[in-house]
Amino acid sequence: MNPINFIVALSAILFAIGVLGVLTRRNAILIFMSVELMLNAANLAFVAFARKWGELDGQMFVFFVMTVAAAEVAVGLALIVTIFRTRRSTDVDDLSQLKG
Amino acid sequence: MAIKDLLTVTAPAICAVGGTLLLLLDLAIPRGSKSTTAWAAFAVILLALASVPAQWGVSTSGFAGMVAADGYSLFVDGLLAVIAALTVLLTLRYNEARGIMRGEFYPLMLFALSGMMLMGHATNLIIVFIAVELLSIPLYVLCGFARPRVDSEESALKYFLLGAFASGFLVYGIALIYGAAGTVSLTELTAALSGPKPADSALLYAGVALVLVGLGFKVAAAPFHMWTPDVYEGAPTTVTAFMASATKAAGFAAILRIFLFGLAPLMETWQAPIAVLALLSMIVGNVVALAQTNLKRMLAYSSIAHAGYVLTGVAAGGDAGASAVLFYLASYALTSLAAFAVMIALNSGEADENHSLDTYAGLGRRKPLLAFVLAVSMLSLLGIPPTAGFFGKYFLISAAIGSGLTWLAIALVITSVISAGFYLRVIMTMYMRDGKNEAPIAGNWPRAFAALTATVATLGIGILASPIVELINTGIKSIVR
Amino acid sequence: MPWKTVCVLKLIHTVMDLYLPIFVILAIASGLAGLIVVISIVFGPRKRAQVKAKLQPYESGMNAIGQGQRRFPVRFYLIAVLFILFDVEVIFFYPWAVAFRQLGLYGLIQMLVFVGILFAGYIWVWKKGALDWETMDK
Numbered sequence: 001m002n003p004i005n006f007i008v009a010l011s012a013i014l015f016a017i018g019v020l021g022v023l024t025r026r027n028a029i030l031i032f033m034s035v036e037l038m039l040n041a042a043n044l045a046f047v048a049f050a051r052k053w054g055e056l057d058g059q060m061f062v063f064f065v066m067t068v069a070a071a072e073v074a075v076g077l078a079l080i081v082t083i084f085r086t087r088r089s090t091d092v093d094d095l096s097q098l099k100g
Numbered sequence: 101m102a103i104k105d106l107l108t109v110t111a112p113a114i115c116a117v118g119g120t121l122l123l124l125l126d127l128a129i130p131r132g133s134k135s136t137t138a139w140a141a142f143a144v145i146l147l148a149l150a151s152v153p154a155q156w157g158v159s160t161s162g163f164a165g166m167v168a169a170d171g172y173s174l175f176v177d178g179l180l181a182v183i184a185a186l187t188v189l190l191t192l193r194y195n196e197a198r199g200i201m202r203g204e205f206y207p208l209m210l211f212a213l214s215g216m217m218l219m220g221h222a223t224n225l226i227i228v229f230i231a232v233e234l235l236s237i238p239l240y241v242l243c244g245f246a247r248p249r250v251d252s253e254e255s256a257l258k259y260f261l262l263g264a265f266a267s268g269f270l271v272y273g274i275a276l277i278y279g280a281a282g283t284v285s286l287t288e289l290t291a292a293l294s295g296p297k298p299a300d301s302a303l304l305y306a307g308v309a310l311v312l313v314g315l316g317f318k319v320a321a322a323p324f325h326m327w328t329p330d331v332y333e334g335a336p337t338t339v340t341a342f343m344a345s346a347t348k349a350a351g352f353a354a355i356l357r358i359f360l361f362g363l364a365p366l367m368e369t370w371q372a373p374i375a376v377l378a379l380l381s382m383i384v385g386n387v388v389a390l391a392q393t394n395l396k397r398m399l400a401y402s403s404i405a406h407a408g409y410v411l412t413g414v415a416a417g418g419d420a421g422a423s424a425v426l427f428y429l430a431s432y433a434l435t436s437l438a439a440f441a442v443m444i445a446l447n448s449g450e451a452d453e454n455h456s457l458d459t460y461a462g463l464g465r466r467k468p469l470l471a472f473v474l475a476v477s478m479l480s481l482l483g484i485p486p487t488a489g490f491f492g493k494y495f496l497i498s499a500a501i502g503s504g505l506t507w508l509a510i511a512l513v514i515t516s517v518i519s520a521g522f523y524l525r526v527i528m529t530m531y532m533r534d535g536k537n538e539a540p541i542a543g544n545w546p547r548a549f550a551a552l553t554a555t556v557a558t559l560g561i562g563i564l565a566s567p568i569v570e571l572i573n574t575g576i577k578s579i580v581r
Numbered sequence: 582m583p584w585k586t587v588c589v590l591k592l593i594h595t596v597m598d599l600y601l602p603i604f605v606i607l608a609i610a611s612g613l614a615g616l617i618v619v620i621s622i623v624f625g626p627r628k629r630a631q632v633k634a635k636l637q638p639y640e641s642g643m644n645a646i647g648q649g650q651r652r653f654p655v656r657f658y659l660i661a662v663l664f665i666l667f668d669v670e671v672i673f674f675y676p677w678a679v680a681f682r683q684l685g686l687y688g689l690i691q692m693l694v695f696v697g698i699l700f701a702g703y704i705w706v707w708k709k710g711a712l713d714w715e716t717m718d719k
Contacts, residue, residue, distance in 0.1 A: 008279065009606050015272055016610040020618060022265050031261055038268030042275045049279035058278060061226050063672050065271055068233045070669035072264055074662045075237050079244055079257050081658050086248050092261070095254045102687055120701045127708045302603040 007048035014041035028080050028090040032073075039069045108162030108169040110155060111148040111177040112217040118144030119210030126203035134201045135192055141206035142188045145213070149181035159578040165285055166224040171575025172426075176220030176353040179430050182557075183346045183437060184213045189550040190441055191338040193448045193542075200245050200336060209342065212238040216350030220357070223580060225274045225284040225311070228354050232270060232318060235350060236263045239343060243335040255334025262317065262327040270314025276307030286362030287581060293365040308363060308370060312377075315358075319351035321377050321407045322384040332400035333455075337447060340396065341440030344403050345433035352410055352429055359414060360422050361581055367417055375415040375508050381408025382515040389522050396455040398522055399439060402481060405519060406432050409496055412508050416499040419576050424495035426572045431480065431488030431561050438554035439477040442470050445547055460526065462535025469548075470541070471530045473555045480558045482523040483516050488561035495569070659711055670699055 014037055021034025043062045050058025084090050106113055122144065126137050152174050161168040188206070195201040215234025222228045240263065244256025278284050280303040281292045313324065320328040332340045359370055385405025392398035410432070413425035446460075447453045464471040480487035493516065500509040561568055677684065677692050684691075706712060 005606075009609055011275075012606045012610040013613050015268075016614040017617060018268065020614050022261075022268075024618070028257060028261065032264065035261070035264040035268050038265075039271060042268070042272040045272065045275035045279060049275065049282075052279065053282045055282075057284075060676070061274075061278070061284070063676065064226055064230060067669055067672060068230060070665055071237055072233065072267075074666045075240050076260050076264065077658065077662055079240065079253070079260055081655060082244065082247055083253050083257055085655070086250065086253060092257075095258060102690065120698060123705050124701055127705065306603060 004048050004052045008045055011041045011044040011048065014038075014044065026091050026093055028083070028092055031092065032076050032080070036069065036073070039065060104160075105162035107155075108160055108167050109218065109221055110151045110169070111174075111181065112214040112221065114144065114148040114151060115210045115214035115217065118147070119207040119214065122210065123204070123207040126207065129203060134203050135196075137203045137206050138188055138192055141210055142185060144210060145181050145185045145188065148213075148217075149178060149185065152178040152181070157578070159580055161223060161287075161580045165287060166227050167218070167221045168223045168580035169221065170580050171578035172357070172422075173217075173220040173353075175426060175572060175575045176349065177217045179349055179433060180213060180216050180220075180346050183349070183433050184209065184342070186437055186441075186550040186554060187338060187342045187346075189546040190341060190444050192546050193544040194338050194444045194547075195336070197448045198246055198336060198453075202245070205242065205245060208238040208242050212242070212342075213346070216346055216353075219350040220353035222354060222357065223286045223362075225277065225286070225358070228358065229267070229271055229274060231350075231354070232267060232314075235347065236267070236318075239263075239339070239347065242339045242342075243331060245339065246336045251334035252336060253334075255331045258327055258334075259331040266314045266317030266324070268314075269310045269317070273307045273310025273312075273314060276303050276310065278307075280304035280307060286357065289362050290364060290581065293363065304366075305369060308366065309373070311358065312370065312373065315351060315355050316377060319348055319355065319407045319410075320381075320404050321411055322381040322404055323377075325381065325384065325404045325407075328404055329397050329400040332403070333394065333397050337396065337440060337444050337453065337455075341437055341444065344399065344440065345437045348403065348407065348410075349429045349433050352414070352425060355414060356422055356425055360417055361579060364417075371415055371417065374411055375505060378408045378411035378415055378508060379511050381405060381411060382511060383408075386515045386519045389519065392522065393457050394455050395443060395457055395460065395526065398457075398526075399436065402519070402522075403436065405515065406436075406481070408515070409493065409512060412500050412505070412512055413496045415508060416496075416503045416505055418499075418503060419573070420499045420502055422576050423569060423572045424492075424499040426576070427495050427561075427565075427569060428492035430568070431492040431558065434554050434557040434561065435477050435480040435487070435489055438473050438551060438558055439481070441547065441551035441554060442474040442477070445470055445541060445544075445551065448544070448547075449541070457526065457529055459535070460529050461533040462530070464531035466535065467541060470551070473551050474530065475527050476555050476558055478523040478526050480562070482520055486559065486562045488558050488565075491562050491565040656714065663706060663711065667699065667703070 018034045018036075018038035018041060021037065022031050025031050025034060043065055046058040046061045046065070048058075050056060080090055087094065118141070122137060122140055125140065126134075129136050155169065155174055156171065158174075159168075159170040188209070191205065195205065212235045215231045215236075215238070218231035218234060219228065222231055240256055240260040243259050244253050246252035247256075274284055277289070280300040281289055283289060283292060316324040317327075332344065335343065359374070363370060382405050385401050385403070385408060389398050389401035389405065392401060406428075410425055410428050413421045413428060415421070416424070443455060446463075447455070460474075463474070476487065480489035483489045483493040485491075493512065497509045497512060500506070500512070673695060674692075677688060681688065
């Protein structure tokens with residue numbers, strides 16, 4: 001296999017771990033960390049493919065994904081901190097006010 | 101050069117710049133008079149709206165082919181601007197009563213609006229990703245705006261976690277498409293896919309599937325809908341109204357451009373999965389909505405069902421499908437906005453929000469005008485002539501039959517019949533039951549204006565269906581491919 | 582061989598040819614992810630240890646005083662979040678700096694617009710009192 005395929009395989013593994021993490025974890029912070037893992041798996045894939053095509057576009061996309069992820073982190077952490085302050089828990093199973 | 105590029109994204113740029121300036125301007129506005137901020141936001145949105153007819157007829161792309169301005173994107177801009185302007189009018193009294201009349205509400209709305217408009221302009225998958233985030237991140241905050249109310253916070257966190265999950269899928273899908281085709285520009289993708297198949301078609305299909313999952317979350321299509329009822333119910337009703345109508349329109353604007361125009365050569369690959377999503381959404385949305393006793397939650401399930409109807413048009417494909425989808429988006433957005441306007445009117449008092457169907461009993465006698473608005477909206481959602489919803493469904497069905505998806509068209513009709521069960525129940529509750537709820541509803545002219553505009557539009561789009569379809573078709577003809 | 586069998590074999594061959602890499606990647610990905618989950622279940626720390634002493638940071642040392650996880654005032658989070666935001670946005674300066682000469686005046690104006698947007702955010706944060714350590718958590 002050529003080396004780029006290994007990197008893509010690694011990124012697929014990271015992505016799968018991220019998805020599994022989101023589905024199995026119960027703590028909002030850990031779910032969020034798993035989402036970040038998914039985004040970074042995509043970044044890795046972008047870099048690998050940029051090398052495959054021999055151009056810089058893929059690396060440029062990584063910058064966009066990173067900055068957007070940072071904005072998402074800021075909003076997400078703020079939300080989680082706010083929720084923790086009202087109910088002293090970040091367990092998503094405690095989010096059961098809305099049901100029906 | 102620079103100015104020409106900027107002109108391709110006039111309306112989103114007006115909203116983004118307006119939002120930034122408003123954020124700074126708001127610092128100087130004292131706490132008690134935040135409605136000034138609202139009116140300033142209204143003015144910005146009107147300016148964006150005015151830019152649409154001024155630009156009608158252009159068909160150019162800018163920023164090295166990353167965005168395009170054509171009749172298609174301008175139509176979406178105009179629709180979104182109308183929705184946002186009406187939503188601002190609805191917020192005035194409601195936000196005051198809920199104690200969420202804070203200045204940041206309106207800049208956040210403008211930022212989200214600019215992201216939504218950008219969805220229609222994007223001709224590059226990376227711009228689609230950025231637009232999705234630009235619309236989602238402000239909406240996460242807006243959902244939690246009624247903090248420390250527990251349901252609002254909960255709605256925000258749920259929307260955030262699932263929205264971020266969805267963007268993970270979207271961006272990984274984009275990465276795989278880039279890996280398979282070597283480009284993420286929609287026009288270049290069309291060219292690359294029209295020729296002999298690329299070597300990595302498995303990679304390509306996986307990427308397209310992931311993009312579909314990511315966008316499916318945003319438009320609340322089953323089976324990616326589980327966040328919708330909770331988020332819609334917990335968020336402040338003004339935000340729900342904006343989300344239900346505008347986000348859906350924006351999400352489908354991007355789906356249309358990606359699938360019907362960018363990935364058109366792959367149609368036989370994506371047609372079946374999208375048709376299945378459409379079928380699932382129609383069934384899940386309509387059947388579960390039957391069991392709801394809370395109007396806000398019922399409308400959330402109904403919005404899932406309507407995502408299914410619109411996906412039928414996407415699956416039909418071609419220009420006929422695109423035109424049916426755009427028509428349906430316009431009619432659905434304005435119709436659901438009218439329904440939410442009534443809910444907002446009933447919940448702008450001092451007490452806690454209550455959207456249980458029982459509170460609507462006797463509304464026909466108590467507030468005939470509000471009841472009329474809600475009744476028209478329910479009939480349009482159900483698809484009764486001469487409302488917009490009827491013609492919307494008619495175009496969707498004929499597009500589906502035209503491309504051989506007769507089974508999907510039949511499913512659309514059957515599920516619409518099921519939906520009569522809950523839409524008509526609302527009307528019967530209003531007109532045929534006596535209500536105990538006699539709390540007075542204070543009049544508010546901006547809200548009344550918004551509700552009536554939405555209702556008139558619901559009827560008007562139905563009556564003037566053919567000139568509007570004409571307009572949409574001109575828009576689609578000028579699309580940058 | 583009957584011709585139908587040949588057809589089926591050919592079809593399988595084509596499909597495998599197309600999809601084999603993705604199957605391999607998927608198998609490795611899900612296998613490894615599953616393995617990691619299993620490992621963390623087997624070796625990971627349990628919530629309910631049988632002996633109370635097992636839960637302490639030093640099993641045979643002094644008894645711990647108070648909680649290991651201290652609660653921080655929210656202003657630390659606020660500063661950290663703001664830092665992340667402004668820190669990461671700076672990433673766009675690097676490619677701009679590399680291509681500064683090619684981009685010329687147009688690039689400079691674009692960068693000024695970008696910095697202007699960040700600056701608007703900064704002014705908002707400042708005026709809202711988010712940088713004021715004394716009055717921050719009201």
